[in-house]
Amino acid sequence: MFRRTSHYFSLHAQNFLGAFGRLLRQPVGSAMTIIVIAIALALPAGLRVLLNNFETLSGSWAGAIDFSVYLTMEVEESRARELAVALERRDDVLQVVFVPRDAALEEFQSYSGFGAALDALDENPLPHALVVRPAGDSREQIEALAADLIELTETELVQVDTAWVERMRSMLLLVARIVDLATVLLALAVVLVIGNTIRLEINNRRTEIEVVKLVGGSDAFIRRPFLYMGLCYGLSGGLLAMLTIVASLFTLTGPVRSLAGLYGSSFELRGLTPEQALLLLGAGAVLGWAGAGVATARHLRAIEPT
Amino acid sequence: MIRFENVHKRYPSGRDALSGVSFEMQAGEMAFLTGPSGAGKSTLLKLIALIERPTRGTVLVHNQNTSRVRRRQIPYFRRRIGIVFQDHKLLNDRTIFDNVALPLVISALRRRDIERRVRAALDQVGLLGREMNSPLTLSAGEQQRVGIARAVASRPDIVIADEPTGNLDPALSLEIMQLFERFNDVGVTMLIATHDLELLDRLDHRRLRIDGGKIAKAATDV
Ligand SMILES: Nc1ncnc2c1ncn2[C@@H]1O[C@H](COP(=O)(O)OP(=O)(O)O)[C@@H](O)[C@H]1O
Ligand SMILES: [Mg+2]
Numbered sequence: 001m002f003r004r005t006s007h008y009f010s011l012h013a014q015n016f017l018g019a020f021g022r023l024l025r026q027p028v029g030s031a032m033t034i035i036v037i038a039i040a041l042a043l044p045a046g047l048r049v050l051l052n053n054f055e056t057l058s059g060s061w062a063g064a065i066d067f068s069v070y071l072t073m074e075v076e077e078s079r080a081r082e083l084a085v086a087l088e089r090r091d092d093v094l095q096v097v098f099v100p101r102d103a104a105l106e107e108f109q110s111y112s113g114f115g116a117a118l119d120a121l122d123e124n125p126l127p128h129a130l131v132v133r134p135a136g137d138s139r140e141q142i143e144a145l146a147a148d149l150i151e152l153t154e155t156e157l158v159q160v161d162t163a164w165v166e167r168m169r170s171m172l173l174l175v176a177r178i179v180d181l182a183t184v185l186l187a188l189a190v191v192l193v194i195g196n197t198i199r200l201e202i203n204n205r206r207t208e209i210e211v212v213k214l215v216g217g218s219d220a221f222i223r224r225p226f227l228y229m230g231l232c233y234g235l236s237g238g239l240l241a242m243l244t245i246v247a248s249l250f251t252l253t254g255p256v257r258s259l260a261g262l263y264g265s266s267f268e269l270r271g272l273t274p275e276q277a278l279l280l281l282g283a284g285a286v287l288g289w290a291g292a293g294v295a296t297a298r299h300l301r302a303i304e305p306t
Numbered sequence: 307m308i309r310f311e312n313v314h315k316r317y318p319s320g321r322d323a324l325s326g327v328s329f330e331m332q333a334g335e336m337a338f339l340t341g342p343s344g345a346g347k348s349t350l351l352k353l354i355a356l357i358e359r360p361t362r363g364t365v366l367v368h369n370q371n372t373s374r375v376r377r378r379q380i381p382y383f384r385r386r387i388g389i390v391f392q393d394h395k396l397l398n399d400r401t402i403f404d405n406v407a408l409p410l411v412i413s414a415l416r417r418r419d420i421e422r423r424v425r426a427a428l429d430q431v432g433l434l435g436r437e438m439n440s441p442l443t444l445s446a447g448e449q450q451r452v453g454i455a456r457a458v459a460s461r462p463d464i465v466i467a468d469e470p471t472g473n474l475d476p477a478l479s480l481e482i483m484q485l486f487e488r489f490n491d492v493g494v495t496m497l498i499a500t501h502d503l504e505l506l507d508r509l510d511h512r513r514l515r516i517d518g519g520k521i522a523k524a525a526t527d528v
Contacts, residue, residue: 211395214355215409215456216385219378305357 037237194291234288313363388457390467
């Protein structure tokens with residue numbers, strides 16, 4: 001049983017090495033095919049890596065949100081100032097700015113265009129307010145802080161300007177969808193490129209296929225070297241795509257670091273994880289095998305000895 | 307071993323290559339298939355190897371009705387038949403060893419067994435020691451002997467040959483035929499198509515003469 005299995009595996013190993021040998025025998029043609037495959041694989045994979053980086057970045061930007069806490073009308077200025085100091089002591093709060101109601105009204109009058117209408121009011125309708133800047137980065141921390149602020153008895157209303165973060169999030173979501181679509185289309189392109197390469201190879205080896213059929217080669221036997229060839233193309237393309245991404249990220253690391261430094265951020269570009277690298281190789285292998293599978297299914301049957 | 311019953315073959319072009327061929331060959335028999343060019347010799351051999359299918363009639367090989375052999379089973383059917391071609395159909399980008407080994411590799415034999423059988427086959431055709439060369443380094447007669455070694459390497463009990471000496475001079479042709487006789491001596495059923503009647507006069511075997519798509523009666527019993 002074991003001998004039989006090892007015999008079976010050695011047949012496959014032979015086919016695999018044979019396929020690589022064939023690729024090496026036409027180095028220029030093979031290299032061009034492999035480069036095309038690598039580009040088609042590297043594009044979606046590279047975009048995905050950049051997207052992941054942006055998502056991390058947008059997560060840390062959430063920390064730049066300020067809360068506007070409007071206090072109830074009853075709260076006196078002294079109580080509001082005490083509250084500001086108390087809030088600033090919290091670990092999850094970076095800074096609290098007290099905005100007195102009069103200052104708020106002045107600002108409102110000069111910027112809102114309702115100056116005249118507000119003049120007509122006897123009383124200042126605005127309450128005292130606190131502008132709270134969170135210290136935490138994560139969404140959970142910020143949401144927890146917001147909940148605490150709303151719970152305060154002095155609080156009338158908490159306003160968060162998250163609109164731009166949400167806009168950014170939905171933009172990233174859209175980009176992610178586009179990358180998904182590009183991934184599917186480029187995967188299809190890889191299948192077609194490999195399928196076409198294998199079709200040409202089948203045509204070149206027409207006589208050989210006929211002879212093999214004449215001496216009793218089964219369809220599976222005839223397909224095998226072509227499937228392995230597709231696998232080799234896919235794996236080589238995946239490997240080259242991986243190297244391309246690693247090299248590109250490497251050249252970007254320095255500039256990104258200095259740019260982030262200018263903004264006082266310690267953001268670091270994240271590269272391919274080992275899982276992503278393996279996934280890329282696996283995708284290359286699967287697509288290569290599939291492309292060869294399509295080509296052999298379509299073209300081998302038509303070749304019959306006469 | 308081989309039996310034709312009123313076999314007709316019309317090609318899609320409308321040409322009738324065989325029209326009512328019947329004959330039988332016993333196991334271990336050796337016969338020559340003769341007749342002028344275009345008589346239908348190649349067509350008859352192709353029906354045996356299932357390269358073509360009869361339009362009408364029955365072809366039995368190994369007591370099996372070939373019309374019952376499905377497409378997927380054809381490879382296994384062909385593994386029991388050795389075929390020798392006029393142009394020997396060797397693969398020039400492979401060594402002589404690999405050419406002869408091909409049917410054995412297809413049958414998934416172990417490397418050790420393959421080596422043993424390839425050596426034995428090459429020994430029988432007198433080409434031992436040249437395994438690692440390309441077929442292109444050989445003369446026409448030697449190339450045909452490699453083709454024969456490939457046909458017998460998997461030890462089929464039927465060997466068919468289509469004008470195997472068509473490209474060879476008389477001396478080499480006789481050598482090839484004597485080689486076939488040696489395989490026949492160990493029990494292989496041999497059917498050899500040739501139009502070289504002078505050569506046949508020096509060999510004493512049954513002849514099937516085919517002309518105009520029919521077996522000519524007079525020659526059948528020679
Ligand atoms: N594939 C084919 N398509 C159409 N006609 C064919 C084909 N093969 C052979 N023929 C015709 O069938 C006849 C018999 O051919 P063949 O069996 O090759 O004769 P032989 O081998 O005795 O010279 C010839 O007239 C030939 O032209
Ligand atoms: Mg012929």
